Amino acid sequence: xxxxxxxxxxxxxxxxxxxxxxxxxxxxxxxxxxxxxxxxxxxxxxxxxxxxxxxxxxxxxxxxxxxxxxxxxxxxxxxxxxxxxxxxxxxxxxxxxxxxxxxxxxxxxxxxxxxxxxxxxxxxxxxxxxxxxxxxxxxxxxxxxxxxxxxxxxxxxxxxxxxxxxxxxxxxxxxxxxxxxxxxxxxxxxxxxxxxxxxxxxxxxxxxxxxxxxxxxxxxxxxxxxxxxxxxxxxxxxxxxxxxxxxxxxxxxxxxxxxxxxxxxxxxxxxxxxxxxxxxxxxxxxxxxxxxxxxxxxxxxxxxxxxxxxxxxxxxxxxxxxxxxxxxxxxxxxxxxxx
Amino acid sequence: xxxxxxxxxxxxxxxxxxxxxxxxxxxxxxxxxxxxxxxxxxxxxxxxxxxxxxxxxxxxxxxxxxxxxxxxxxxxxxxxxxxxxxxxxxxxxxxxxxxxxxxxxxxxxxxxxxxxxxxxxxxxxxxxxxxxxxxxxxxxxxxxxxxxxxxxxxxxxxxxxxxxxxxxxxxxxxxxxxxxxxxxxxxxxxxxxxxxxxxxxxxxxxxxxxxxxxxxxxxxxxxxxxxxxxxxxxxxxxxxxxxxxxxxxxxxxxxxxxxxxxxxxxxxxxxxxxxxxxxxxxxxxxxxxxxxxxxxxxxxxxxxxxxxxxxxxxxxxxxxxxxxxxxxxxxxxxxxxxxxxxxxxxxxxxxxxxxxxxxxxxxxxxxxxxxxxxxxxxxxxxxxxxxxxxxxxxxxxxxxxxxxxxxxxxxxxxxxxxxxxxxxxxxxxxxxxxxxxxxxxxxxxxxxxxxxxxxxxxxxxxxxxxxxxxxxxxxxxxxxxxxxxxxxxxxxxxxxxxxxxxxxxxx
Numbered sequence: 001x002x003x004x005x006x007x008x009x010x011x012x013x014x015x016x017x018x019x020x021x022x023x024x025x026x027x028x029x030x031x032x033x034x035x036x037x038x039x040x041x042x043x044x045x046x047x048x049x050x051x052x053x054x055x056x057x058x059x060x061x062x063x064x065x066x067x068x069x070x071x072x073x074x075x076x077x078x079x080x081x082x083x084x085x086x087x088x089x090x091x092x093x094x095x096x097x098x099x100x101x102x103x104x105x106x107x108x109x110x111x112x113x114x115x116x117x118x119x120x121x122x123x124x125x126x127x128x129x130x131x132x133x134x135x136x137x138x139x140x141x142x143x144x145x146x147x148x149x150x151x152x153x154x155x156x157x158x159x160x161x162x163x164x165x166x167x168x169x170x171x172x173x174x175x176x177x178x179x180x181x182x183x184x185x186x187x188x189x190x191x192x193x194x195x196x197x198x199x200x201x202x203x204x205x206x207x208x209x210x211x212x213x214x215x216x217x218x219x220x221x222x223x224x225x226x227x228x229x230x231x232x233x234x235x236x237x238x239x240x241x242x243x244x245x246x247x248x249x250x251x252x253x254x255x256x257x258x259x260x261x262x263x264x265x266x267x268x269x270x271x272x273x274x275x276x277x278x279x280x281x282x283x284x285x286x287x288x289x290x291x292x293x294x295x296x297x298x299x300x301x302x303x304x305x306x307x308x309x310x311x312x313x314x315x316x317x318x319x320x321x322x323x324x325x326x327x328x329x330x331x332x333x334x335x336x337x338x339x
Numbered sequence: 340x341x342x343x344x345x346x347x348x349x350x351x352x353x354x355x356x357x358x359x360x361x362x363x364x365x366x367x368x369x370x371x372x373x374x375x376x377x378x379x380x381x382x383x384x385x386x387x388x389x390x391x392x393x394x395x396x397x398x399x400x401x402x403x404x405x406x407x408x409x410x411x412x413x414x415x416x417x418x419x420x421x422x423x424x425x426x427x428x429x430x431x432x433x434x435x436x437x438x439x440x441x442x443x444x445x446x447x448x449x450x451x452x453x454x455x456x457x458x459x460x461x462x463x464x465x466x467x468x469x470x471x472x473x474x475x476x477x478x479x480x481x482x483x484x485x486x487x488x489x490x491x492x493x494x495x496x497x498x499x500x501x502x503x504x505x506x507x508x509x510x511x512x513x514x515x516x517x518x519x520x521x522x523x524x525x526x527x528x529x530x531x532x533x534x535x536x537x538x539x540x541x542x543x544x545x546x547x548x549x550x551x552x553x554x555x556x557x558x559x560x561x562x563x564x565x566x567x568x569x570x571x572x573x574x575x576x577x578x579x580x581x582x583x584x585x586x587x588x589x590x591x592x593x594x595x596x597x598x599x600x601x602x603x604x605x606x607x608x609x610x611x612x613x614x615x616x617x618x619x620x621x622x623x624x625x626x627x628x629x630x631x632x633x634x635x636x637x638x639x640x641x642x643x644x645x646x647x648x649x650x651x652x653x654x655x656x657x658x659x660x661x662x663x664x665x666x667x668x669x670x671x672x673x674x675x676x677x678x679x680x681x682x683x684x685x686x687x688x689x690x691x692x693x694x695x696x697x698x699x700x701x702x703x704x705x706x707x708x709x710x711x712x713x714x715x716x717x718x719x720x721x722x723x724x725x726x727x728x729x730x731x732x733x734x735x736x737x738x739x740x741x742x743x744x745x746x747x748x749x750x751x752x753x754x755x756x757x758x759x760x761x762x763x764x765x766x767x768x769x770x771x772x773x774x775x776x777x778x779x780x781x782x783x784x785x786x787x788x789x790x791x792x793x794x795x796x797x798x799x800x801x802x803x804x805x806x807x808x809x810x811x812x813x814x815x816x817x818x819x820x821x822x823x824x825x826x827x828x829x830x831x832x833x834x835x836x837x838x839x840x841x842x843x844x845x846x
């Protein structure tokens with residue numbers, strides 16, 4: 001009888017302890033899920049408060065950019081509110097966010113300036129209200145703002161050299177540009193196009209046959225590629241200025257069975273398995289990597305320097321990389337890391 | 340320390356029970372509190388969640404109230420409107436200050452938006468105050484411009500309030516989804532916990548109750564056993580150090596004491612019984628002696644008459660010169676005198692042998708040379724004391740039963756000798772002997788089979804049978820292994836008496 005009691009007691013004690021452990025475990029999980037009593041939680045008060053306004057925010061380039069900026073904010077004790085604007089064409093929302101930044105009395109704004117003029121008034125408004133302003137993509141005209149990014153002109157030159165490498169010195173080139181880039185019949189180019197043109201001029205037999213604008217930011221330029229292949233049968237090199245367009249152009253060449261006849265040079269791709277496959281088959285010759293993570297990180301670092309009164313050059317160039325099949329192994333990244 | 344605690348908590352039945360009840364109640368209460376606590380926390384969280392939503396709604400209402408009162412003042416310059424405006428701006432300003440004070444600038448979107456709203460309220464109030472100031476200064480362009488700026492900022496604030504509301508909704512939905520899942524698991528865990536606690540309480544109550552009542556049951560059973568007279572019931576063992584141990588020890592001691600007392604009573608009763616048996620034996624012996632004496636007395640008249648008569652006959656025989664007759668009669672007279680005079684006393688072996696010799700003389704006259712009686716007696720044992728009439732009945736039996744039917748010469752040999760500290764008396768005849776069945780029957784006969792005695796006394800001198808002889812010897816010496824018989828049919832019989840050697844005054 002005593003033995004039975006003993007075993008039952010041990011069994012119940014085990015169940016009791018298991019119940020307590022399970023209960024405490026789930027209770028701790030629940031407590032972790034509970035919000036802190038002070039709302040919002042006050043772990044620490046950041047020194048600076050910046051706003052990052054991004055259009056076309058879902059593209060890989062800007063995801064990498066945001067990741068770099070967020071990590072810089074964490075490293076440099078800054079709060080960074082990110083206002084992602086999905087459409088690159090949504091200028092009004094971008095302008096609104098800049099106005100709100102002033103009303104919110106934050107310390108600085110990072111904005112992707114599409115060109116020198118579009119946000120000029122807004123940038124001036126920010127500067128007038130003593131906000132530190134940093135543009136990326138394109139340098140703003142305001143002399144009190146800062147720029148971090150690649151040199152657009154140099155970018156164009158590098159791209160041209162890569163295209164010549166891919167298709168030879170007599171390359172017949174089509175350019176697929178971001179439709180936010182302002183140009184007029186090729187005579188008034190952005191810095192990128194300007195650099196590209198300048199470099200191509202060094203090869204007398206090479207021609208820029210056409211420049212097309214992207215019709216879709218989401219799906220890329222398959223229809224544009226289609227029109228190029230139909231309208232310009234002599235084209236043997238295509239230069240795409242966005243990663244989406246680059247991938248769409250490569251797939252269109254495959255679909256049209258023009259592999260080997262036309263080679264694509266792209267921008268800001270990631271060394272994913274599909275890109276690697278395209279490069280291996282020489283559908284994409286290579287691409288220019290602008291290091292968006294570094295640009296994002298340095299953007300926040302620049303604003304922190306400005307806030308602290310340290311010397312900060314108004315223009316900061318971030319090196320770009322040329323990725324081809326010869327060095328793609330060095331650039332392999334985990335695309336999912338940039339959510 | 341442990342011993343002290345153990346003594347304080349479990350020393351004694353009352354403390355055991357109080358400790359048990361307190362422990363079970365405490366365990367149940369703690370479990371209850373523990374189980375209820377998450378529910379209270381959950382309710383608190385829900386309150387906070389609703390508080391945030393209510394706070395944001397109030398903020399929007401305050402904003403609208405400021406806007407309304409400002410607009411009214413700007414259009415009417417009504418002092419009441421201005422007062423109302425000031426009241427609302429104070430409320431809004433306080434809320435903004437509270438938001439800023441209560442908010443640390445961090446990295447989560449909700450926090451940043453919260454902070455933005457607080458600062459935008461400041462900006463908004465700046466523009467509204469400027470508008471009021473310019474209205475008072477009667478500068479319409481400026482106050483309209485300020486109001487427009489304020490209106491824009493109010494729009495931004497509402498936009499962010501909505502955005503914050505969406506964040507809250509998303510956060511709360513995500514939070515609730517996760518929480519709901521974990522709460523289900525927590526409820527299941529707590530159910531197991533409660534069930535285990537209840538079962539544990541039941542088990543402890545059963546165990547302690549069993550431990551408390553078991554000694555009582557044992558005591559009850561043992562008391563029942565003792566009441567039935569079973570003092571060999573097992574010892575009651577109580578391992579706990581409480582009143583039951585005291586009771587059990589006392590009970591065990593009481594049991595031993597009673598058992599000892601009863602054993603003493605038994606011993607006393609046994610002794611008394613033995614004494615009674617002894618008395619009964621003595622009584623029986625006396626009865627036997629009385630019987631023998633009675634038989635002797637019955638014939639006592641005859642001896643007196645016979646003694647006188649025999650004396651007259653002996654004198655007559657002497658006077659007539661019949662000397663053999665005179666001797667014969669003298670032997671007969673001595674024999675009869677011995678028989679009568681020795682019944683109540685012991686005799687020496689020498690006397691007994693002499694009496695048997697006289698008996699022989701009578702037989703020699705009667706049977707002549709046809710029967711002879713030989714003696715082989717060790718002189719060293721002749722002083723031994725024995726009951727009277729021991730050898731003579733055996734010799735008589737040999738004459739009557741052993742040699743009665745023998746037509747040739749019959750020989751009887753009486754041998755007396757010491758054997759290992761005892762005396763062996765054997766009477767041997769060369770008569771008809773007896774079969775084995777008869778021999779065994781003789782050896783196995785009861786002490787007082789007087790019926791057989793009567794049957795056998797026909798033709799005997801004394802009427803004393805072999806049974807009487809054996810029984811008297813057994814009672815005299817207190818031993819049972821007295822007689823043995825060796826016999827072969829047609830060859831003869833030897834009756835052997837083995838008696839302890841006892842030498843004392845003949846009484």
